[in-house]
Structure formats: structure tokens, C-alpha cells
Amino acid sequence: MDVTQYLEIFLDETKEHLQSLSDQFMILEQEPDNMDTINEIFRSAHTLKGMAGTMGYKRLQALTHDMENVFSEVRNNTIKVDSAMVDLLFQVLDALEEYTENIQNTTEEGTNDNEHLIKALNDYLANGGSGAPAPAAPVAEEAPAAAPAAAQAEDPAKEKWRDIKLGDTENAVLGEAVKQGKKCFGVSVYVQESCILKAARAFLVFKALEDIGEIIVSVPSAQDIEDERFEFDFSMIIITEADAETVKKAVLDVSEIEAAYVGEVEVKVPEAKEEVQVAQVEETVKADNGAQNAVAKQEKKPAGKPIVNRTVRVDIEKLDSLMNLVSELIIAKNSLVSTSSQEGMLTDTTFNEQIEYLESVTTNLHESVMKVRMVPIESVVQKFPKMIRDLSKKLDKKMTLYMSGEETELDRTVVDEIGDPLMHLLRNSADHGLESSQVRKERGKPEMGSIFLDAYQEGNNVIIEVRDDGNGIDVEAVKAKAIARGAITAEQAENMSDKDIIGLLFLPSFSTAKQVTDVSGRGVGLDVVKSKIESLSGEVDVRTKLGEGSTFIIRLPLTLAIIQALMVEVGGEKYAISLGSIQTLEDIDPSEIEHVQAKEVINLRGTVIPLIRLNEVLDIESTKSPDENLLVIIVKKGDKLAGLVVDELMGQQEIVIKSLGKYINKSKIISGATILGDGEIALILDTNALL
Amino acid sequence: MNEIREQYETTQFIVVKYGDEQFGVDIKYVDNIVRMQRITRVPKVQTYIKGVINLRGEVIPVLSLRLKMGLEDDTITKATRIIIIKLESGECIGVLVDEVKEVVTLENGAIEKVAYDSKDPRANFIFGVGKEKDGLISLLDISGTFAEKEA
Numbered sequence: 029m030d031v032t033q034y035l036e037i038f039l040d041e042t043k044e045h046l047q048s049l050s051d052q053f054m055i056l057e058q059e060p061d062n063m064d065t066i067n068e069i070f071r072s073a074h075t076l077k078g079m080a081g082t083m084g085y086k087r088l089q090a091l092t093h094d095m096e097n098v099f100s101e102v103r104n105n106t107i108k109v110d111s112a113m114v115d116l117l118f119q120v121l122d123a124l125e126e127y128t129e130n131i132q133n134t135t136e137e138g139t140n141d142n143e144h145l146i147k148a149l150n151d152y153l154a155n156g157g158s159g160a161p162a163p164a165a166p167v168a169e170e171a172p173a174a175a176p177a178a179a180q181a182e183d184p185a186k187e188k189w190r191d192i193k194l195g196d197t198e199n200a201v202l203g204e205a206v207k208q209g210k211k212c213f214g215v216s217v218y219v220q221e222s223c224i225l226k227a228a229r230a231f232l233v234f235k236a237l238e239d240i241g242e243i244i245v246s247v248p249s250a251q252d253i254e255d256e257r258f259e260f261d262f263s264m265i266i267i268t269e270a271d272a273e274t275v276k277k278a279v280l281d282v283s284e285i286e287a288a289y290v291g292e293v294e295v296k297v298p299e300a301k302e303e304v305q306v307a308q309v310e311e312t313v314k315a316d317n318g319a320q321n322a323v324a325k326q327e328k329k330p331a332g333k334p335i336v337n338r339t340v341r342v343d344i345e346k347l348d349s350l351m352n353l354v355s356e357l358i359i360a361k362n363s364l365v366s367t368s369s370q371e372g373m374l375t376d377t378t379f380n381e382q383i384e385y386l387e388s389v390t391t392n393l394h395e396s397v398m399k400v401r402m403v404p405i406e407s408v409v410q411k412f413p414k415m416i417r418d419l420s421k422k423l424d425k426k427m428t429l430y431m432s433g434e435e436t437e438l439d440r441t442v443v444d445e446i447g448d449p450l451m452h453l454l455r456n457s458a459d460h461g462l463e464s465s466q467v468r469k470e471r472g473k474p475e476m477g478s479i480f481l482d483a484y485q486e487g488n489n490v491i492i493e494v495r496d497d498g499n500g501i502d503v504e505a506v507k508a509k510a511i512a513r514g515a516i517t518a519e520q521a522e523n524m525s526d527k528d529i530i531g532l533l534f535l536p537s538f539s540t541a542k543q544v545t546d547v548s549g550r551g552v553g554l555d556v557v558k559s560k561i562e563s564l565s566g567e568v569d570v571r572t573k574l575g576e577g578s579t580f581i582i583r584l585p586l587t588l589a590i591i592q593a594l595m596v597e598v599g600g601e602k603y604a605i606s607l608g609s610i611q612t613l614e615d616i617d618p619s620e621i622e623h624v625q626a627k628e629v630i631n632l633r634g635t636v637i638p639l640i641r642l643n644e645v646l647d648i649e650s651t652k653s654p655d656e657n658l659l660v661i662i663v664k665k666g667d668k669l670a671g672l673v674v675d676e677l678m679g680q681q682e683i684v685i686k687s688l689g690k691y692i693n694k695s696k697i698i699s700g701a702t703i704l705g706d707g708e709i710a711l712i713l714d715t716n717a718l719l
Numbered sequence: 720m721n722e723i724r725e726q727y728e729t730t731q732f733i734v735v736k737y738g739d740e741q742f743g744v745d746i747k748y749v750d751n752i753v754r755m756q757r758i759t760r761v762p763k764v765q766t767y768i769k770g771v772i773n774l775r776g777e778v779i780p781v782l783s784l785r786l787k788m789g790l791e792d793d794t795i796t797k798a799t800r801i802i803i804i805k806l807e808s809g810e811c812i813g814v815l816v817d818e819v820k821e822v823v824t825l826e827n828g829a830i831e832k833v834a835y836d837s838k839d840p841r842a843n844f845i846f847g848v849g850k851e852k853d854g855l856i857s858l859l860d861i862s863g864t865f866a867e868k869e870a
Contacts, residue, residue, distance in 0.1 A: 355776075601759070601760065645762075646762040647762050648762070686777070690808075691780050691812050692761060692764050692768055693764055695762065695764065698761060698762070701759070701771055703778065708757065708759070709772070
């Protein structure tokens with residue numbers, strides 16, 4: 029059967045499970061005895077194995093299978109988790125990720141067998157499990173489930189039902205049945221490996237058998253089979269009046285069944301042996317119960333904790349088209365509002381009321397659609413703890429990542445893009461920011477370096493800060509480097525503020541790391557970060573103190589599609605300026621303008637603010653005469669302020685941002701366009717590009 | 720056989736005029752033809768970009784082929800139209816034309832390919848010349864003319 033149609037879902041879910049594994053491994057490293065974590069890992073590994081098997085990824089399946097085996101032992105307390113094991117697990121995880129990546133790129137898992145990992149895992153099994161009663165020891169290939177393989181199968185390979193341990197109740201039942209002249213058969217059923225709905229097939233087999241007899245016991249348990257918690261085979265003991273051939277035929281009548289092995293069970297009732305068996309059985313039952321309980325617990329968990337939200341996966345394109353429709357609606361609403369406010373138009377109060385009603389509905393609708401597009405940044409940042417852990421080993425520096433605000437939400441498109449820049453910044457902090465343990469000790473800092481990733485919302489922006497308590501940026505070193513590179517001259521350097529110098533770091537191919545490591549330091553980092561963030565209409569800021577650490581602050585707009593804007597007129601043309609960047613509006617007398625370095629500035633309540641005449645920037649004649657008072661919009665970008673001179677103010681409006689398309693080589697100061705209520709187009713000014 | 724069939728396969732072109740010269744635009748690229756409307760100027764862009772228009776809620780750039788081909792600037796008259804062209808990338812652009820004349824159907828045999836001439840910039844805009852009863856039609860090479868963007 030063709031499984032490619034499931035590939036997407038498979039990849040999605042595999043990634044989720046790998047992420048969960050990674051998270052749980054991190055916890056496991058801290059608390060090796062955390063039973064919840066161990067169970068969670070077992071469950072993820074098991075599901076992964078099942079999915080990989082269904083999709084036919086043998087190597088992926090084999091590796092997860094062995095990992096699962098190890099955890100099955102850990103769960104039974106026969107193996108202890110130690111740091112070497114966690115390391116191994118992370119290696120396994122990397123290998124699994126590699127498989128997944130290969131599958132994503134080529135739909136093939138690749139040819140790396142990762143034998144050393146499998147061997148290492150099996151070593152754990154062999155060493156750890158030897159002392160214990162070794163349930164499910166190296167059965168490696170098949171059904172690890174709850175079936176203890178203590179019985180030395182006389183008839184190896186296929187007739188697995190012989191491995192089924194019978195409790196005394198079952199024995200009693202069987203004994204009774206034999207007395208009544210019924211027969212007891214062991215049945216092992218093999219489902220075709222290409223079968224997708226294994227559980228359904230198994231169910232049909234059960235049903236067929238129940239028609240002719242009674243199922244006493246099955247391995248795995250009926251519940252597990254129903255939940256598809258089995259490989260490609262399952263076994264059971266049945267009591268029936270029919271003969272072996274009929275039983276076999278009944279099973280094989282179900283489609284997609286590869287083979288069935290039926291044999292008569294010898295019912296043992298001898299007293300002497302029973303004690304031994306009971307003892308053994310008890311042990312098994314315990315283990316079994318343990319497993320059952322664990323399963324039951326896991327199953328209850330999602331119900332109890334609302335961690336897993338009920339969700340529907342929606343194609344982002346559908347959301348985009350919904351968003352576009354909402355945009356159209358808002359434009360239509362704006363046009364109604366503008367019509368109604370025109371003089372001579374209807375002054376009917378009901379008309380106005382209806383318009384207000386429409387306005388509130390569209391606003392709410394817009395908000396809801398926007399919310400649908402919002403996703404927590406968690407999906408991006410959750411991979412970072414592992415990355416920092418890896419970096420810590422690689423760089424041989426001790427460091428911990430503290431994260432907060434993972435629940436902060438951003439537009440989907442932004443979240444998808446933000447991962448790389450954040451990763452760059454974190455690597456940068458780990459590699460360049462933090463000093464080596466030795467240096468830290470000498471400086472009287474705690475040996476363990478700290479990196480913080482904090483996200484929070486601030487007004488219409490989301491702020492993400494990457495902070496470290498490392499060395500900070502050495503401004504003099506940057507300066508020297510910049511001069512050596514010819515980026516600036518020595519004279520220029522003299523006149524530059526520390527802030528400007530640090531800004532040089534964001535120039536392409538600028539790295540201050542003395543050595544190039546494979547972590548970062550090739551000089552392709554910060555400029556990429558900056559351009560990426562700016563393409564998302566955000567900005568990056570750095571604060572640093574030599575010896576104490578540095579903070580990179582990323583500021584991103586909450587939404588990209590619809591904003592509140594101030595509409596202005598310059599030279600008869602209409603422009604929109606995002607309200608988010610506007611500080612105040614000022615009315616300035618021309619006599620208040622002063623000149624500093626041949627540039628116009630105003631002194632506003634003690635702050636000197638440079639003036640930017642928008643008509644000059646936009647190549648158009650101002651409609652105002654020079655002696656008239658100036659309308660100045662004070663905008664800010666980080667700590668910088670500037671006054672934009674405009675001709676007219678037209679008021680505040682909710683605008684829908686439209687792209688100008690790729691065809692226009694637009695200047696940076698135009699970030700897009702919007703359609704006004706009367707159908708006219710107004711361009712949106714990006715004040716950040718002006719400052 | 721195939722060659723002969725190809726000869727008689729036909730393509731429809733919308734014939735537009737710049738001054739006295741006739742140009743043909745393959746109809747499969749034409750999304751729409753609209754009357755002249757208010758064009759919003761966009762500062763600091765390519766000189767041949769006239770600005771943007773609002774076409775049913777979409778913002779579409781409008782360019783002047785006259786300026787792009789090095790002719791004199793468009794004079795807006797009653798006959799001026801904006802042809803909305805849908806590029807292969809899916810993006811729409813508007814092109815100012817002096818006048819839209821008619822739709823013609825040309826057999827492939829009636830199209831004479833022109834050789835690429837690096838000396839004549841205008842030759843790069845056309846892929847062939849169509850012969851028709853009213854004279855010659857320069858056939859615009861849509862991907863060559865509009866796809867690549869220049870500074």
C-alpha cells in the first residue's frame with residue numbers, strides 16, 4: 029500500500045515526538061529517577077517505533093526499538109539512568125533526527141545503520157538486565173511489549189503463543205475446558221507489514237475467533253492491540269470446539285494477514301510444578317501490571333492535564349485567504365465610514381448605528397483571525413535547551429539556558445522566520461559571550477555561565493531578549509578590528525560613540541572572535557540576524573557592559589497584516605505612519621529650528637531632535653509656505669528620536685497592509701501600501717528606515 | 720506532419736499601439752484591460768514605474784513600456800488603457816498603452832522570429848514580428864520584458 033500520502037503527518041508527528049524526547053531527556057538528566065519522564069520517553073519511543081514501522085522505515089524503527097527496550101528496563105528499575113546513558117540517548121536522538129531529515133528531503137531514511145548506537149543500547153540491556161529476572165531481554169527483533177520471554181521456546185521463531193505465560197485462573201479455565209472436551213489452541217497471527225490499519229485487522233481476527241470459540245488470553249493485551257500497541261504479530265490462547273484447521277482458516281480469512289500458526293496447548297495441571305510456575309507467573313503478572321498501570325496512567329494524563337489542546341491542522345494558505353477576506357471587509361467598512369461622514373450624506377441615526385455595529389464586528393473578526401494565526405514562540409525555542417547542552421559539551425564551557433515567556437505569541441509567519449536569528453544569537457552568546465570556566469573563576473563569576481532567553485509583549489510589539497553574563501562586547505577590540513578591516517578609518521573611530529561601534533558588528537562579514545570555531549565566528553552571523561529581523565519589520569538592539577555580559581534585544585511587531593496608523597499628507601499625497609512608532613505630534617514655529625552640523629534640529633523640552641522634511645525624502649513639493657508653522661511628528665526607534673515634517677494630518681485609521689509586490693524595487697522607506705475607504709492608495713512609510 | 724501542423728497552430732494577440740507602432744501581447748498573459756485611473760506615485764523606484772493602482776482591492780504596480788523602451792513619456796488620452804499582465808510568477812503588473820486596437824489570431828507561420836540583437840535595446844523586448852493585413856505587429860516577449868527587474 030502506498031503510504032506517501034501519510035508522509036506529511038508522519039513527519040509532523042515524528043518531529044513532535046522527537047521534540048518531546050529531547051525535552052524529556054533534558055529532564056532525565058536532572059532527575060534520573062523521574063518516573064513520569066521515563067514513562068513519557070517510553071511512550072514516545074514506542075509510538076515512534078510504531079509509526080516508523082508502518083511507514084516502512086526499518087532503520088528508524090530498529091533504533092527506536094532498542095531505545096524503547098532500554099527504557100522498558102529503566103521502567104522496571106533494572107537499569108539506572110546515568111549521565112553516560114543520557115549522552116548516549118542524545119546521540120540516538122541526533123541519529124533519529126538525521127533519519128527524519130533524510131525522510132523529509134528524500135522520503136528515504138538514508139543508509140546509516142547507526143550500528144554503534146544500537147550496540148551501545150544493547151550493551152546497556154545486557155549489562156543492566158543480567159542480574160534481574162530478565163523479562164523481555166534481548167528479544168531485539170520482535171514484540172517487546174509485556175511478553176516476558178522467560179520460557180525457552182522449544183518451538184522457536186514463529187509460534188510465539190508458546191511464550192504466553194498463563195496465570196492460575198487461566199490454567200484453571202483451560203483445565204475446565206479440557207475436562208469438558210474442548211480443545212485449547214495457541215494462535216500466533218502475523219499481519220502483513222504493509223498493513224496500515226493493524227488494529228482493525230487484529231479486531232477482525234478477534235471477532236472471527238470469538239465466533240468459533242473463546243479467547244482466554246492474548247499478548248499483547250486486547251487493549252494494547254486495540255490501540256495499535258503491537259508490532260506485526262500477536263498471539264492468544266483460545267478454547268474452542270473446532271479443530272486447528274478451522275481456527276487457522278478463520279484467521280486467514282481476514283485480509284492482510286500474512287500467516288497464522290496454530291497449535292494445541294498442553295494444559296499442565298501437575299501440583300508439583302505449579303508452585304514454581306506460580307512464583308514465576310506472579311512475577312510476570314507484577315511486571316505486567318506495572319506495564320498496564322503505566323499505560324493506564326499515560327492514557328489518563330492527556331485527559332487530566334489540558335496540555336494538549338484540541339487542534340485542527342489548517343493549511344496556512346487557507347488562513348491567508350481568510351485573512352485577505354477580512355482585509356477586504358475592513359476596506360469595505362472603511363469606505364462606508366468615509367461615505368457616511370461626508371457632508372450631505374445620510375444623517376440617519378440608524379444608519380450610523382449600523383455602521384458602528386459593522387465596525388465592531390469587523391474589528392472582532394479581524395482580531396479572531398489574527399489570533400488564529402498567532403502561535404506561541406515555544407515551537408521555535410523548545411529546541412534551544414538541547415542546542416545549548418550540545419554547545420556546552422562542544423565548547424567545553426559550562427552553561428545553562430534559562431528561558432521565560434515561551435508562551436508569548438507571534439504571527440505564524442514571524443515565528444517561522446525567527447528561529448534562525450535566535451539560534452545565531454544564542455550561539456553567539458555561548459561562543460563569544462561566555463568566557464571559559466577558568467576565566468570565569470578567575471573573574472570571580474560562578475563557573476556555570478548563564479544565557480537567558482526572555483520573551484514578552486510590550487504594547488504592539490513582542491520583545492525577545494538574548495542575554496548572557498559573559499564578557500560583554502569589547503568596544504576597543506571591535507574598533508581595532510573595524511580599522512584593521514578598513515571598515516572605518518582611525519579618525520572616524522575617534523568620533524564614533526560606543527553604540528555606533530557596536531553597530532559595526534552587524535555589518536556583513538564582521539566577526540570579533542579571535543579564532544574561527546565551527547560554532548560561530550565566520551562573520552556571517554549578526555548581519556544575517558539583522559537583515560532577517562528587519563525583513564520582519566523588527567529591529568535589533570544591543571546593550572553590553574564589558575565584563576558583565578551583553579543583551580541582544582529583538583523587537584518585533586505583533587501582527588504584520590493590519591495596523592493602526594496615522595494618515596498624513598505630504599505634497600498632496602497621502603501616507604500612513606504606524607502609530608506604534610509615533611511618540612507625539614508637535615506644532616513648531618519655523619523660528620524654533622536650529623542648525624547643528626548643517627542639519628535642522630529642534631529643541632523639544634530639553635531634547636535635541638533632528639528634523640526630517642518628508643517632502644524632501646519623498647521628492648515632492650510641500651504645499652506649505654516656509655513661514656507657516658510646521659507639523660512635526662516625533663517618532664522613535666529604540667532610543668533615537670526624529671521629527672518628521674508633514675503638511676497635513678488626516679487622522680488615525682486602521683489600515684490593511686498590502687505588499688507592493690516584488691516587481692517594484694521599492695525604497696526602504698516605503699514598507700507597503702494600503703487601500704483607503706475611497707479606493708485610493710496610500711503608501712506606508714517605514715519610519716525605522718528614516719532614522 | 721507535426722511541422723506542418725505547427726505551422727498552422729494559432730496564437731491570439733491583443734494589439735496595442737504606441738504612437739504608430741503596433742505591438743502584440745500574447746492573450747494568455749493578459750488578465751484584464753482597464754481604463755486609465757488614478758495612479759499613486761511611489762517615490763524612489765525605477766524610473767519607468769508610474770506608480771500603483773487599486774485593482775479590486777489589490778495593489779498593482781503600473782509601468783510605462785514607453786519609458787522602459789526609451790521612447791518619450793506617455794501622454795494620457797481618452798484612449799489610454801492599462802493592460803493587466805499576469806506574469807508566470809503569478810504576480811500582476813499593469814502596463815500603460817496608448818490604445819488597445821483589436822485581437823488578432825496569428826498562425827505560427829505568419830510569425831517571423833527576430834534574432835537577438837544586443838546593440839538594439841528595443842529588440843530585446845520582442846520575440847518576433849507578426850505579419851497581418853494591416854501591417855506588421857511587434858510581438859512582445861513578456862518574460863523578457865517584464866520578468867527581470869532592473870535598477
